[in-house]
Amino acid sequence: MYKLLKQEGRAKRAEVVTVHGTIQTPVFMNVGTVAAIKGAVSTADLEEIGTQVELSNTYHLHVRTGDETIKKLGGLHKFMSWNKPILTDSGGFQVFSLAGLRKIKEEGVYFNSHIDGRKIFMGPEESMRIQSNLASTIAMAFDECPSSKAERQYVVNSVERTTRWLERCKKEMNRLNALEDTINKNQMLFAINQGAIFSDIRIEHAKRISEMDLDGYAIGGLAVGETHEEMYHILEETVPHLPKDKPTYLMGVGTPANILEGVERGVDFFDCVYPTRNGRHGHLYTNHGKINLFNAKYELDQKPIEEGCGCPACRRYSRAYIRHLLKAKEMLGMRLCVLHNLYFYNTMMTEIRDALDAGNFAAYKKSKLEGMESGES
């Protein structure tokens, strides 16, 4: 259930009630693709750094360790000891990211496992069954994410197929939720809008899927090569055609600036690998811009990553020490960096919600962006 609390322009402050608790939006979901936040971050850590929703992946958990196994173990929540909401991506993005290892057909997608090469078939029904076995809070529809550089006719055909797949997803999810041995009988299903950078295709698709009454609506296929301007333009064109009484989710996005721009254009949910991956690579987010702790200039820097930051890394350790850990390839180095970055993202979302509550999001956004662009770190 989606409850709009406050609105400033198109930016929305809302909450989404789920069986695993209420999600305050706008929210950034912390990505743990294989039911693990890369960088040795535990679910206990997630609680400490203010994570509301964890995100895992259908394809990756299907190939290892297997959704049937996870079902036997009581579902994802019990498996990874996390009782707050979990969103599972459908495997649709792997149709894009594993492009060299798959073949798309009307019935679904034939993958060669990136682990051992064995043949895997995943269509809408399979994706729903896997996600039902995982028993996530929110399942994503199985879609195709076309390249931002795809030809118009390819995108038209692809989006039509994604719509047909959505019908199959919805039907299968309804069936699964009614089954006796389904762990989460209230599993929500979000649709995904596609259309590359063609506004008219996006709008047409948005209207189509809006009529189908899903629990939420995502915009996929952005931040895959197009410019920021194109992405923001697509959001402006598309979001108004999605249901106002359902959450909007911008998939895979993005930088702190992308998120601020997304919120301004009405997006409620975000996720991105940036804070985790960049953290592992020593790139840290601060209110004064990004820093690369591998750089020699931090060798003798005794300041925390960010002055005044309340994360587990900044409360206790210096840049010089964390840089040392990174250079020594000690796991703790990556872990502290990932914790800092996720804390930065989670805290920024809290600030965004506070600003929306207070009715000064526009001012907050402006000062946040100016700070990050100053690059004084």
Place this chain on the structure above:
RNA sequence: GGAUGGGUAUGCCUAGCGGCGAGGGCAGCGGACUGUAAAUCCGUCACAAAGAAACAGCGCAGGUUCGAGUCCUGCCCCAUCCA
């Protein structure tokens, strides 16, 4: 003193066995990463350089050869073993 194996570029390790203006790795330095095939990947890492020509370089000095890290001689170092 004897035997054997070695000394390869900016710091370390290493490929090379007659066409080498010398390949690779580590370390260093820098960059990239957007629903994670990513603790990954890319660049740079002797001099010079727009390009061309010429010149330097494999412990040192000679030699053989059209041509020498590569073969030969002597020397200097290092390692291991034997006295």
